[in-house]
Amino acid sequence: MPTANEPRQTSVAQAGGGGLASALGSLDAVGLLESLIGNVPGAIYRGALDADWTMHLIGEEIERISGYPATDFLPDGRRTYGSIIHPEHRDQVDAMVRAAVEAGEAFSLEYRIVRADGEVRWVLERGRRIVDSHGSEWLDGVIFDVTERRSVEDLTRQREAEVARVAELEASRARIVEAADAARRRLERDLHDGAQQRFVSAALALRLAQNRAADAELAKLLEQAAAELTAGLAELRELARGIHPALLTDRGLPGAVDALAGRCPMPVDVEVALPERPAPAVESAIYFTIAEALTNVAKYAGATSATVRLTQRDGLVCLEVHDDGRGGADPEAGSGLRGLTDRLAALGGRFTLLSPPEGGTVLRAEIPLTGGRTREQAITAS
Numbered sequence: 001m002p003t004a005n006e007p008r009q010t011s012v013a014q015a016g017g018g019g020l021a022s023a024l025g026s027l028d029a030v031g032l033l034e035s036l037i038g039n040v041p042g043a044i045y046r047g048a049l050d051a052d053w054t055m056h057l058i059g060e061e062i063e064r065i066s067g068y069p070a071t072d073f074l075p076d077g078r079r080t081y082g083s084i085i086h087p088e089h090r091d092q093v094d095a096m097v098r099a100a101v102e103a104g105e106a107f108s109l110e111y112r113i114v115r116a117d118g119e120v121r122w123v124l125e126r127g128r129r130i131v132d133s134h135g136s137e138w139l140d141g142v143i144f145d146v147t148e149r150r151s152v153e154d155l156t157r158q159r160e161a162e163v164a165r166v167a168e169l170e171a172s173r174a175r176i177v178e179a180a181d182a183a184r185r186r187l188e189r190d191l192h193d194g195a196q197q198r199f200v201s202a203a204l205a206l207r208l209a210q211n212r213a214a215d216a217e218l219a220k221l222l223e224q225a226a227a228e229l230t231a232g233l234a235e236l237r238e239l240a241r242g243i244h245p246a247l248l249t250d251r252g253l254p255g256a257v258d259a260l261a262g263r264c265p266m267p268v269d270v271e272v273a274l275p276e277r278p279a280p281a282v283e284s285a286i287y288f289t290i291a292e293a294l295t296n297v298a299k300y301a302g303a304t305s306a307t308v309r310l311t312q313r314d315g316l317v318c319l320e321v322h323d324d325g326r327g328g329a330d331p332e333a334g335s336g337l338r339g340l341t342d343r344l345a346a347l348g349g350r351f352t353l354l355s356p357p358e359g360g361t362v363l364r365a366e367i368p369l370t371g372g373r374t375r376e377q378a379i380t381a382s
């Protein structure tokens, strides 16, 4: 095997077959080194394997990287290269380089240095131990400034963390809405099965007592008590429906929307075409959106009619509530429309309002059938 110093008639193109050393044999090594030192965007160096890594040769690039002239690092210079390594990295870098040297391996390290102006920069240093033709040991390598690359990487990492944080926030918002809806359903069931049943029994008992009462005055009192109880029961039912409509749980959106339309003072044309039943939280959000929209129509629009249209497209439930009233709806003027925006957004949905003066009002909402979560998540949660 020829050594690196032996002149040999070969070309760089053949280097892959004969090895780099044999290819270099035919070259002007000093010229090549000079040209590399001038052209490589890093500081090429040869240092001693001493305690301070004293440089015996180092490219001018080190001045751009460190702010100190190359001559500073040469023997009898003002400083050692080791002295500009960030104090937090110094021992580690020293240990890693020595370990690589001992193992006869090349090393590639990234660490921080402190520049002349005090700025901390990241460098990539690659090198290896070599033994020259006189038997002296050296450390040969190159130092690159990789601060920009590292800050791009840091930025990418931060962005990825931010994206993950936003996704988690959205998921937790959806979970909160779902938990609140589940609590409302439970509350409605408890009212229905508990308090309402007892009040119904009490009203029946009062009616019986009224029929049997011999005293006319007592019968009248019992009748009044029964009437109060029946009115209270109606209020309780209304309250339970506001908390969560039992009809929605039992018959889904088609039945519940019909009931909402039936309570409206003007004719409401309802069209529900949903091939699949949406997730419970989505059903509730749609139901309360329609309830709010129709309440607003009844309160403010002065409309002669309204329509409610519910369809499904591309995994989305699409709602449109339209009235032919006076328009001019303004989400900033109350809390109802703003509350809908938040509720729909929590489930990955969107809400738009078109309400020009005298032009009627169109409220549109779109929500993923699964409430902004994957089908698997929705199935697991249900």
Ligand SMILES: Nc1ncnc2c1ncn2[C@@H]1O[C@H](COP(=O)(O)OP(=O)(O)OP(=O)(O)O)[C@@H](O)[C@H]1O
Pocket (backbone or CB within 6 Å): 296, 297, 300, 301, 323, 325, 326, 327, 328, 329, 330, 331, 332, 333, 334, 335, 336, 337, 338, 361
């Ligand atoms: N369909 C509509 N036609 C005309 N004006 C509307 C319509 N819907 C809403 N508005 C107007 O927009 C305003 C805001 O409505 P929003 O539902 O946000 O609040 P609100 O109904 O006033 O109060 P809340 O809903 O909190 O009881 C209403 O006060 C009303 O002036």
Ligand SMILES: [Mg+2]
Pocket (backbone or CB within 6 Å): 292, 295, 296, 334, 335, 336, 337
């Ligand atoms: Mg309102």
